[in-house]
Amino acid sequence: MPDDMMTIALDAMGGDHGVSVVVPAALQALREMSALRLILVGDQQVMADELKRHGATPDDRLILHHAxxxxxxxxxxxxxxRGKKDSSMRVAINQVKEGNAQACISAGNTGALMATARFVLKTLPGIDRPAIITALPTIRGHAHMLDLGANVDSSSEHLYQFAIMGSVLTSLVDGVDNPSVGLLNVGEEEIKGNEQVKGAAKLLSRSDINYKGFVEGDDIYKGTVDVVVCDGFIGNVSLKTSEGVAKMISHYMKQAFNRNLLTRLAGLVVLPVLKAFRAKIDPRAYNGASLVGLRGIVIKSHGGADVFAFSQAIREAVLEVNKNVPEKITQRLGELLEERRAV
Amino acid sequence: MPDDMMTIALDAMGGDHGVSVVVPAALQALREMSALRLILVGDQQVMADELKRHGATPDDRLILHHAxxxxxxxxxxxxxxRGKKDSSMRVAINQVKEGNAQACISAGNTGALMATARFVLKTLPGIDRPAIITALPTIRGHAHMLDLGANVDSSSEHLYQFAIMGSVLTSLVDGVDNPSVGLLNVGEEEIKGNEQVKGAAKLLSRSDINYKGFVEGDDIYKGTVDVVVCDGFIGNVSLKTSEGVAKMISHYMKQAFNRNLLTRLAGLVVLPVLKAFRAKIDPRAYNGASLVGLRGIVIKSHGGADVFAFSQAIREAVLEVNKNVPEKITQRLGELLEERRAV
Structure with missing residues (x-):
């Protein structure tokens, strides 16, 4: 086996669709990336059956690991x-801990994934709490946002740490030098917001993070900054609200096109246009949220992810392994600490 | 002048467009509602000039009040x-305080409107903080949401008071008996969320408010409940995020239809369909957020409101005056207090 092989562990049982999505996505990724090895973790029989359905068998690049x-x-x-120490999720994370894999992916229960990953892998030195970060489409391309629900009641220091992790990850995966960072707030004026946000603004202003100040909810999708930082309660509500609005718009658009035969025909005429439009904001293309701040790479796929979306999560994991995200965060934290000491 | 005339004071100078929107909206409202009297507050000359432009003059139903x-x-x-005691906004609120008007409307600066209204009118007995509430379109019709930015760091008791105010207002303006109320949270499970939300859930469970439990961001637009309750920081971010998503979707849709001559022609074909669709989620139809919890009715129009949207805000004010919202909130608070004592 060549040295430059990368191994990723997949929780094969997680999410709404389990093996029926994870197995074909794994097979596709193995075809696309020759230096990739995957460990599928889950019920041995269920995984083997699903592999057979796709005319595939385990080999040295596709290893089955029973849980x-x-x-x-x-x-x-x-x-x-406490009660599921031999779950496919836990065993997949263990693969990272034990050095058998460089990253793991699960489409399972987010709270359980975060708690288990934090317990098994521990946080990076200097990081109090891991955070959930994902890319989101914007008018200008895309932006990263964190925390998306790992933490409620984040302090100023926590928000500051999120900003550092978001800045490092965005710089690495997007190849942007010192990405711009904004703090999500209720207004752009310095006097607005709660104490946590105001304190974080002070910490960021003093650092050499490319801090652009406060941003508001509509700035996320305008692409005002590369990284949007917020408490997990706010980030989670904001993300779910976004999903809600998009679904409502889609509902009313379908209703308008389904009103009568004429509008249905009109809909057929514009189908390619609507498809091109939808591709621009397809949430599946942005699947794969990272649990940053851990001593290892853990990717959360959306529970409802299909094969295309789960493949995106695998690509995200490969990218983060290649870019060595956790080590780079530790390095940057060290620099910023030096800088703070020097002030 | 008959006794059943209703008087509303309008800040004629507020918002992005000032008199050029407020005056025609006022004239339209006076044509539509014969029992309505309006006091326009602002620069006498500017208001008179704008009236002249519309071929109108002040009379006993359209009074100009200089500020x-x-x-x-x-x-x-x-x-x-402190510095603008003779502003059109302040003087319009004074009209309510002094009993010259039963409600006032401003499209001006939200923070200043809230601070001034609170200072001049004071909160209702039993209400610690006023909140901002508005109707939002949902898949099932519409829902009310509060607080939308008046308060950050709301306690459990504050959230509980918001729930009561939201329930009363929704019941009155929508004619719904005991509307369903949800607390915005990061998950539906009882153990999730921050202490404030958990505490408010306890208070609401014990009351006879029609409390349905926790709701998530996507529930707002699903119409899961009639009233969504949250802290103002979260409500503001959520609302602005919604605007951002809608704008991004509209941006990419326009881009898709503008790609080439063929797609532009297709766009023309479906224009009536797209218009019908847009009318369903037209934010202008939902213009007019209420500052609830004050000893008087104060309506905030969107700063960018056009004549149609500002007229909606006037209709909202008329409805709240007719339904006697502040008095009904006080009455309900008294009942709930009795109930708490009885437990």
Whole structure:
């Protein structure tokens, strides 16, 4: 086996579709990337059956690793942590801990994934809390946003750490030098917002992070900054609200086109246009949120991800392994600490 | 003058367009509602000139009231409060305080409007903080949401008070008996969220408010509940995020239809369909956020409101005066207090 092979562990049982999505996405990724090796973690029989369905068998690039339990979508993080030590999710994370894989991916229960990953892998030195970060489409291309729900009641220091992690990850995966960072707030004026946000603004202003000040909710999709930083409660509500608005718009658009035969015909005429439009904001293309701040790379795929979307999550994992994201975050934290000491 | 006349004071200088929107909207409202009297507050000359432009003159249903100052969009609330005691905004609110008007409307600076209204009118007994509430389109019709930015760091008790105010207002303006109320949270499970939300959930569960539990960001536009309750920081971010998503979608849709001659022709074919669709989620139809919890009715129009949108804000004010919203909130608070004592 050549040295430059990369290994990624996949929780084969997680998400709404389990093996029926993870296995074909894995096979596709292996075809596309010759230096990739995948460890599928889950029920041995279920995985083998699904592989057979696709005319495939395990080999030295596609390893099956049995796990006897599955974390359900409604399991509490504490239940998963204490009661499901042999879950496909936990065993996939263990692969990273034990050095058998450089990253792992799960489409399972977010709370359980975060709790388990944090327990097994621990946070990076200097990071109090891991955060969830993802790319989002904007009018100008895309932006990264964090935290998306790992933490509520984030302090100024936490927001500052999120900003550093977001800046490093964005710089690496997008190849942007010192990406611009904004703090999500209720207004752009310095006096607005809560104490946590105001304190974080002070910390960021003093650092050499490319801090652009406060941004508002509509700035996320305008692409005003490369990295949007917020508390996890706010980030989660904001992201879910976005999904809600997009679904409502799509609902009313379908309704308008389905009104009568004439409007349905009109819909057929513009189908390619609507498809081109949808591709621009296709959430599947942005699938793969990263749990940053851990001593290892953990990617969360959307629970409802299809094969295309799950493949995107694999690509995200490959990119982060190649760019060595956790080590670069530690390095940057060290620099900023030096800088703070020097002030 | 008959006894059943209703008087509303309008800040004629507020918002992006000032008199050029407020005056024609006022004239339209007076044509539509014969029992309505309006007091236009602002620069006497500017208002008179604008009236002349529309071939109108002041009369006993359209009264001009001079105010020498204007609150600018970037004035701090404290500046407006201390330095602009003769602003059109302040004088319009004074009309409510002095009993000359039953409600007032301004399209000006939200922070200044809230601070001034609170200072001049005071909060209702039992209400610690006023909140901003508006109707939003949903897949099932519409819902009300509060707080949209008046307060950051709301306590459990504040959220509980918002829920009561939202429930009363929605019940009155929508004619719904005991509307369903949801608390905006990061997940539906009881253990999720921050302490404020968990505490508010307890208070609401014990009350006879029709409390449905936690809702998530996407529930707002699904119309899961009639009233969505949240802290103002979260509500503001959520609302602005929604605007951002809608604008991005519209941007990419225009781009798709403008790609070439063929797609432009296709766009013309479906123009009536797209118009019908847009009417369903037209934010102008939902213009007019209420500052609830004050001893008087104050309506905030969107700063960029056009004549159609500003007229909606006038209709909202008329409805709230007819339904006697502030008094009904006080009454409901009294009932709930009785109920708490009885437990």
């Amino acid at each position: 006897s339990q599955v974390v359900e979508m409604d399991d509490l993080p504490s239940q998963a942590l | 020498s100052q204007v609150v600018e969009m970037d004035d701090l609330p404290s500046q407006a409060l």
